Amino acid sequence: MLNSIKKYSKTFFFKVLVGIIILPFLFWGMGDVFSGGSQNVVAKIDSEKVSTRDFVNYLNILNLSDDERQDLPKTDLIQRILSDYIGKKVLLLELKDLNVILEDSSLKEIIINDKTFFKDDKFSRTEYEKFLISNNLSAPLFETNVAEQEKKRQLLSYLSGGIEIPNFLVQYEYNKENQTKKIEFINLKKLYDKPISEKRIEEVYSKNKSLYTETLKDFKYTELTPSNIVGESEYSENFFNKINQIENRTLDGASIDDIALDYNLNLSITGLINIDGNSKINKKLSQILFKIKNKNSVEFINLEKKYYIVELTKISQIQKDKNNKEVLESIKAQIQIENKITENSKLAKDITNKKFSRTQMDIFAKDNNMVIESVTLENLKNKSFSPGVIKRIFETEDKSINLITDNMLKDNFLIYVKETTLPKIKRQNKDYENFKLKAKLRLANQIYNIYDLSLNRKYNVEINEKTLNRIKNSF
Numbered sequence: 001m002l003n004s005i006k007k008y009s010k011t012f013f014f015k016v017l018v019g020i021i022i023l024p025f026l027f028w029g030m031g032d033v034f035s036g037g038s039q040n041v042v043a044k045i046d047s048e049k050v051s052t053r054d055f056v057n058y059l060n061i062l063n064l065s066d067d068e069r070q071d072l073p074k075t076d077l078i079q080r081i082l083s084d085y086i087g088k089k090v091l092l093l094e095l096k097d098l099n100v101i102l103e104d105s106s107l108k109e110i111i112i113n114d115k116t117f118f119k120d121d122k123f124s125r126t127e128y129e130k131f132l133i134s135n136n137l138s139a140p141l142f143e144t145n146v147a148e149q150e151k152k153r154q155l156l157s158y159l160s161g162g163i164e165i166p167n168f169l170v171q172y173e174y175n176k177e178n179q180t181k182k183i184e185f186i187n188l189k190k191l192y193d194k195p196i197s198e199k200r201i202e203e204v205y206s207k208n209k210s211l212y213t214e215t216l217k218d219f220k221y222t223e224l225t226p227s228n229i230v231g232e233s234e235y236s237e238n239f240f241n242k243i244n245q246i247e248n249r250t251l252d253g254a255s256i257d258d259i260a261l262d263y264n265l266n267l268s269i270t271g272l273i274n275i276d277g278n279s280k281i282n283k284k285l286s287q288i289l290f291k292i293k294n295k296n297s298v299e300f301i302n303l304e305k306k307y308y309i310v311e312l313t314k315i316s317q318i319q320k321d322k323n324n325k326e327v328l329e330s331i332k333a334q335i336q337i338e339n340k341i342t343e344n345s346k347l348a349k350d351i352t353n354k355k356f357s358r359t360q361m362d363i364f365a366k367d368n369n370m371v372i373e374s375v376t377l378e379n380l381k382n383k384s385f386s387p388g389v390i391k392r393i394f395e396t397e398d399k400s401i402n403l404i405t406d407n408m409l410k411d412n413f414l415i416y417v418k419e420t421t422l423p424k425i426k427r428q429n430k431d432y433e434n435f436k437l438k439a440k441l442r443l444a445n446q447i448y449n450i451y452d453l454s455l456n457r458k459y460n461v462e463i464n465e466k467t468l469n470r471i472k473n474s475f
Contacts, residue, residue: 042471043082044462045089052467058085059471066291078472082463090459091152098158100151107147133240134305163447169439170432171425179394180421181377186361186370187384188412191343196335204331205322212327216272218314219281219289220256222265224307229263235305243307247300256298256311272316340409347403347414356401358416386411393417 043050059081064072072078112123119127132139205212224246226232226239242263249259260267270281270289277286285303292299292312301308320327350356356364365372373384377394380387389404389411396402396417405412425432 042464042467045459072472086461090455095151100154102147102150165436165439170436173435173438174425175422178379178423182418183415184372184374185413185415186365186372190370191368192336192340196332201331212320214274214318214320216274216316218272219270219310220267220313221308221310222267250298250300256309351401351403
């Protein structure tokens with residue numbers, strides 16, 4: 001919920017930059033790891049201790065899923081979370097060391113100018129307090145977070161202040177998106193759109209039968225609203241007090257029937273539903289419900305400022321037929337991806353080993369009954385290629401052959417670059433400032449990476465592995 005707090009600044013440049021410095025300390029780059037020490041300390045940053053309690057509280061705030069919690073002992077997730085947590089701690093120490101401060105008057109200006117708290121085009125104290133109540137936040141906690149975000153912005157400003165971007169860097173960014181490139185290409189779509197035999201479909205289905213099942217679940221639930229909890233229409237402090245009581249009852253193991261009886265609530269039943277829900281339960285709520293694994297235990301759910309208590313009453317597994325539309329589409333997609341990976345790997349290997357020449361491209365097209373097309377590209381807009389594919393084409397040198405695909409392997413092309421002309425961008429160009437900003441962002445990011453390295457050297461970080469393992473195994 002705290003992630004929703006805006007990163008305030010007055011320029012587009014810093015809106016983009018805020019948050020770049022994550023300061024993820026790699027564990028092999030830290031100081032010596034201590035194996036003993038207090039069980040109440042999970043790490044040290046120089047002489048400052050990171051308490052076990054604070055780190056566990058941080059873990060709880062993250063709202064890890066049940067699967068993530070169960071996998072903590074088996075994965076390095078908790079190490080990565082601790083790395084991120086320490087990075088934030090180090091950044092706060094650096095802000096303090098640099099004497100980056102935020103006056104109370106400046107903090108007030110940030111908050112009263114946030115349109116989240118506006119009503120009738122001006123700041124509303126009522127809207128501000130309603131925001132705090134609905135997000136279970138105290139004013140000091142929220143304001144501390146806003147202050148920290150603003151101080152981080154000031155640090156970014158301090159680091160990037162005075163950067164002058166030379167014209168050649170602007171030119172470099174411009175040419176990444178603007179070239180006159182004459183190419184020849186083969187669209188490999190026809191190669192991968194060949195009919196798939198029934199035998200192959202049956203093989204994949206039989207081998208992966210367990211994947212083609214559907215889980216159905218039945219829930220008993222009720223929504224908690226001001227009207228059915230306290231007989232009011234507004235979200236009041238009285239309502240949230242009752243909500244907290246009910247949440248505590250669920251944590252104490254009370255049954256949903258007992259809670260409903262004590263608060264005079266009407267319970268509903270979903271019937272067997274899949275993860276997409278039905279007319280009673282929308283998809284977002286259904287996706288959360290399906291994370292519930294234990295039957296007959298009551299869960300409290302907060303979704304988009306709506307509150308529910310839910311109990312899983314039944315789980316059913318059904319086997320999907322091979323001819324089910326979704327199953328058939330999934331099998332065909334799997335086979336096509338396998339074919340693309342296999343064929344693309346062969347082509348890429350031949351191209352890398354210089355076995356696929358321009359002449360070989362003609363032979364390949366003829367053998368597979370495909371056409372070699374020609375086109376001249378001038379920017380990222382072209383009906384034959386996506387912008388991502390064009391960027392890859394622009395990176396290919398003249399007289400070279402390249403296999404280019406998109407991230408999802410949907411589009412696959414063999415391309416041959418005949419000739420490239422790099423246009424010049426002048427300061428008078430309407431897009432000059434835009435590409436100057438891109439160059440500045442790239443250069444600033446490099447500066448921040450160097451700054452991260454310097455912080456790794458400046459602060460000695462030690463991890464208490466015994467305590468960390470104890471935390472990991474406690475989930």
